[in-house]
Amino acid sequence: MLRVDGLSHRFGNRAVLSDLSFALDKGGFAFLTGPSGSGKTTLLRILHGSLPLQTGRALVAGHDLAALRPSKLYQLRRDVSVVFQDFKILPERTVVENVALPLTVRGTPKARIERRVASILTALRLTELAHRPCAELAGGEQQRVAIARAVVAGPRLMLADEPTGNLDWELSLRLLDILRQFSAHGTAILMATHNRALVAAAPDAMVITLGGGEADPGGFDVGQAAAPDAAAEATP
Amino acid sequence: MTMRLIFSGIAAVLLRPWAHLGTILGVSATVLLCGLLALAGIGLDGAFARSQGVVRFQVYWQKGSDPALVARQMDWMRALPGVVEAKAFSPETALAVMRGSLGANAEPALPGGENPLPYTMLLGFALPGEDEGFARETYARLAGVDGVAEVRYNPVAIDAMRTLGLLGSRAALPLAALLALLVGLVVGNTVRLTLLRRREELEILRLVGATPWFIGLPLVCGAAVIGFLGSGLAVTLLAFVWSEVAGNLGAAPLWLDMASPPLWLWLALIGGPTLVAALAGLAAAMESNA
Structure with a gap:
């Protein structure tokens, strides 16, 4: 589902990612951890086609990023969804309209959109908010809308960039549980977080730990479960 | 799918007209200004073209002149050599024309309804070449008619009109290009910036x-609607202004016969900005993809 080989990325003279390799199978769940500036968001942006692949190879949901033309980027994004820390939802539109967006842009028939959206809203306990503008929702509710939008079209891979960054501990755990359920249904999930307690809450998940900002070829423990230190960082 | 995208682009503007009001008014103001210049240029150019080689005299009879005598004198004047146009006004018809020019709020008649206007006649003579002597001699002949109080004739104005007409025909193309550029820059950038919000x-x-097509098509259609609404509003205002101005210019003292603007000009004033706005929508879509 996701295979990265020797991926490196630089911003000017600063190496952000260096010789990174890992793989994630269908239905797999992996945490992407590391301190601020370690390249978590950069990696997710590369995998989603928002940044160009500079060095190495990345096969993402069957798309070879090195060979992907900009005009075909939408094909990658129909197979790979993203949940952003800042949600990136349209505040003036309703929950239903936001969640339906990935299906709408695919030209899915209206009846099928309604069925699929209703099902996802039920799963994420958003049914009662369905017709409220997202601007009126609390942060946790908006986050669930973002997740609903990310899974509604059945992506093969979901990238989540610090999705618990604005949530309290209880909501973070609930979000993790929701993501694990989608993972169990076949969607591979790569979730960036610096919350070690959250990583500790899913001990069976793969952990990809990125190093600091400067070039550090040895700064990655790819595919190795990091030792979560809940006491050090978690503030549930 | 394509029709749905087109309708969604149009609906995005029509369902939220207030959000786009500033842009629509900006397009309108630009098209209105350019349209006024174009109409003035085309109208005056036509008027000058028709007046080239023609010198006009306005003859005023004394108040209370004998109508039968005035009628005979008018016939004599119409038969003068070189006359290409002649308009005769009785005091009543002159008053009616003046009422039409001044509008409903002004009354040219004296208190008691007395008509202050005399018999008048507007005569246009074809100038034989650049013969200024002909104009002076004709003036003397008209002024010498029994009962004629005054003859107005302004060769300087005619020369000025002739020169302006010549300049206008030479400046027409650069002016049109400048106006097109102005519309393109102002309308295009205004619409593009609106869409980039x-x-x-x-x-x-x-x-x-979303595919580039899914994003671009509604933007182009929405932009075209903005351009169409803006230019449509401008053309509506222009038509109103034209009817008012042309009527006043066609009366005393200018007697400029402003023909109706050609259909292609109206179409260009609507189609041009609409096309420019659509292209700006395309530019915004491409820019947002970058």
Whole structure:
């Protein structure tokens, strides 16, 4: 589902990612951890086609990023969804309209959109908010809308960039549980977080730990479960 | 799918007209200004072209002149050599023309309804070459008619009109190009900046897998609607201004016969900005993809 080989990325003279390799199978769940500036968001942006692949190879949901033309980027994004820390939802539109967006842009028939959206809203306990503008929702509710939008079209891979960054501990755990359920249904999930307690809450998940900002070829423990230190960082 | 995208682009503007009001008014103001210049240029150019080689005299009889005598004198004047146009006004018809020019709020008649206007006649003579002597001699002949109180004739104004007409015909193309450039820059940039306010929405659409076509087509259609509404409003105002101005210029003292603007000009004033706005929509879509 996701295979990265020797991926490196630089911003000017600063190496952000260096010789990174890992793989994630269908239905797999992996945490992407590391301190601020370690390249978590950069990696997710590369995998989603928002940044160009500079060095190495990345096969993402069957798309070879090195060979992907900009005009075909939408094909990658129909197979790979993203949940952003800042949600990136349209505040003036309703929950239903936001969640339906990935299906709408695919030209899915209206009846099928309604069925699929209703099902996802039920799963994420958003049914009662369905017709409220997202601007009126609390942060946790908006986050669930973002997740609903990310899974509604059945992506093969979901990238989540610090999705618990604005949530309290209880909501973070609930979000993790929701993501694990989608993972169990076949969607591979790569979730960036610096919350070690959250990583500790899913001990069976793969952990990809990125190093600091400067070039550090040895700064990655790819595919190795990091030792979560809940006491050090978690503030549930 | 394509029709749905087109309708969604149009609906985005029509369902939220107030959000686009500033842009529509900006387009309107630009097209209105350019349209006024174009109409003035075309109208005056036509008027000058028709007046070239023609010198006009306005003859005023004394108040209370004998109508039968005036009628005979008018016939004599119409038969003068070189006359190409002649308009005769009785005091009543002159008063009616003046009422039409001044509008409902002004009354040219004296208290008691007395008509202050005399018999008048407007005569146009074809100038034989550049013969200024002909104009002076004709003036003397008309002024010498029994009962004629005054003859107005302004060769300087005619020369000025002739020169302006010549300049107008030479400046027409550069002026048209300048106006087109002005419309293109102002309308294009205004619409493009308006659409780029939706950058965040466009970014989200791209992130969820929208094709460039899905994003671009509604933007182009919405922009075209903005251009059409703006230029349509401007052309409506222009038509109103034209009817008012042309009527006044066609009366005393200018007697400029302003023919109706050609259909292609109206079509260009609507179609041009609409096309420019659509192209600006395309530019905004491409820019948001960059």
